[in-house]
Amino acid sequence: MTRSELIQNLSERNPHLYLRDIEKVVDAFFGGISEALVKGDRVELRGFGTFSVKEREARVGRNPRTGESVKVGAKRLPFFKSGKELRDRLNTDE
Numbered sequence: 001m002t003r004s005e006l007i008q009n010l011s012e013r014n015p016h017l018y019l020r021d022i023e024k025v026v027d028a029f030f031g032g033i034s035e036a037l038v039k040g041d042r043v044e045l046r047g048f049g050t051f052s053v054k055e056r057e058a059r060v061g062r063n064p065r066t067g068e069s070v071k072v073g074a075k076r077l078p079f080f081k082s083g084k085e086l087r088d089r090l091n092t093d094e
Contacts, residue, residue, distance in 0.1 A: 003030075037078055047085035054079045 001009070003026065010022050033051055036043045043051040058074040082090075 045083070047083050049080055049082040049086055052079050052081070053077070 007019070007022050007026055010026070011017070011019050014022070033043050037051060037053050040053055045051075054077050056075050056077060059072050061070050061072045062068070063070050
């Protein structure tokens with residue numbers, strides 16, 4: 001599902017809300033998660049999952065074409081761990 005599909009879905013479920021207001025809510029929601037991760041905070045949505053930041057240290061990698069060593073810098077990566085309730089919903093036999 002894309003961002004626009006999510007907004008459209010929410011609009012269909014809530015016909016009493018303006019589309020522009022739904023867009024603002026979706027932007028604020030994802031913006032809030034992004035801002036928290038940039039600060040290094042953890043975002044926990046009970047029943048859904050947890051967003052956090054993982055640190056990767058600098059390392060020496062290999063170029064697959066030439067085989068020569070390449071320095072790979074340290075980086076911060078977003079990480080998502082699904083919650084138990086979400087995993088249970090995905091794995092129910094219906």
